[in-house]
Amino acid sequence: MERIAEISNEVFELAEKCVKNNGINPELYNKYEVKRGLRDLNGKGVLTGLTEISEIHSYEVINGKTVPCEGKLFYRGYSIEDLVKGLNGRRFGFEETSYLLLFGELPTQDELNKFISLLSQYRELPTSFVRDIILKAPSSDMMNTLARSVLTLYSYDKKANDTLIPNVLRQCLQLIALFPLCSVYGYQAYNHYYGGNSLFIHKPDPSYSTAENILHCLRPDGKFTEIEAKILDISLMLHAEHGGGNNSTFTTHVVTSSGTDTYSVIAASLGSLKGPKHGGANIKVVDMFEDIKENISNWKDEGEVRDYLSKMLDGEVFDKAGLIYGMGHAVYSKSDPRAKIFSSFVERLSVAKGKEEEYGLYSLIERLAPEVIAEKRKIYKGVSANVDFYSGFVYKMLGLPTELFTPIFAIARISGWSAHRLEELINAGKIIRPAYKSICGRRDYINIDNR
Secondary structure, eight states, rough: OOOOOOOOOOHHHHHHHHHHHTTOOTTTHHHHTOOOGOOOOOOBBOOOOOSSSSSEEEEETTTEEEEEEEEEEEETEEEEHHHHHHHOOTOHHHHHHHHHHHEEEEEEHHHHHHHHHHHHHHHOOOTTOOOIIISSSSSHHHHHHHHHHHHHGGGGOOTTTOOOOHHHHHHHHHHHHHHHHHHHHHHHHHHHTTOOOOOOOOOOOSSSHHHHHHHHHSTTTOOOOOHHHHHHHHHHHHHHHOOTTTTHHHHHHHHHHHTTOOHHHHHHHHHHHSSTTTHHHHHHHHHHHHHHHHHHOOOTOHHHHHHHHHHHHHOTTTTSOOTTTOOOSOOSSSSOOHHHHHHHHHHHHHHHHOHHHHHHHHHHHHHHHHHHHHHSSSSSSSOBBBHHHHHHHHHHHTOGGGGGGGHHHHHHHHHHHHHHHHHHHHHHSSOOOOOOOOOOOOOOOGGGGGG
16 A cells, blocks of 8 residues: 555645634633643642552642642652662663562562563564564654554464453563664664665673663664763663653553553553653754754853743744743653753763763753743743753764654653553552533534535
8 A cells, every 4th residue: 555645635625624613712621620631720730540659749838838849759759869879880770660660669689680681581572573573664753663563562472461460560571671672673674774774683682781782782883881871771760750640651541441451551652652742852852952053153152042042932943833842841840850860961971972062052051941931931830951851962972863762761661651550450440531521512403405
């Protein structure tokens, strides 16, 4: 079947009718007290469930008033700052973080070794899977490639529909182990068939961590430095989980509650994460900085930078959307703890890569953007840099292709999704079904001859 790219005039006309008959007056949301996006004006989410997996802390209640505070992120009660600080020497943290999220406690060294060994055993795709599934249908979008791989793995699983906890745990562990391969191999296929470049398919090294194997499988020579692997590992830790209310994790809960299989659940979560308002945000940040670097002559001139940011908010430059990407978060106000952690590691990597001047520009905009936004916008809570502000810059310095930015997010977040799927199944309740209020009036049926 040929690719369909054109939109006919007939479809355009139908689209106009679709828009005309589906618009809802924004004032009605306030009239009926609808929390759009399941959040109030202050960004506080509507309580829809309970979880022990992670917690986001962005405000304090003082004398009955909600007061913004420095953002905190906890995995199973442990501060993400402490988890990162706890790494020493050449030890990597993503596998330990995954263990914590899945099983609710930090592993002993022996438990961690066995867990890493188990992931290594699962880090092997079915025979001919790369040739028959990944290489034969390359896609320009790696998230679609990853979702297709996940759904196809269903066909290779003799117990695909079994939702008993041991089986679901086995499926989740396999997906955690295989996400890096499906993502990187999918990119290699795209890079070969679409880009005309040589095809490299490296087998994972069982002695390597997840971060090390990503770099090993991606690069033609399979080589990487310790600091490169370390900061990628930190990135995976920071992206592994973020509360039950983020869009893709909520999707995990919603679809799991229907009783469906693991592969369908994770494919749905991938579809959510693919969205530019969720996992694809860091790509916009990178594009924005490329535009800024081209249009600002002196990266250290605060006045020039401030003026350009102001024009950006006025919709005069870059994509004219009136946004400064990487700034603000649905929950955090004063600070995003992940961005703060990332910042110190980013500086070290920028020195190693000779990108100190570019890092200086990032730091300057991180400081100036909230001030410019406060001057231009009516805001209900503080604005600060979010994790996407720096992650794209990190991935660029690591030489990761833009096509893999969001899949890297997925490689990390599959641990959190898995933990939430298991939690939903263990505490199985009703199917999640929120209410929508109909505002369409009643109409009498008109015979087709009289329409």
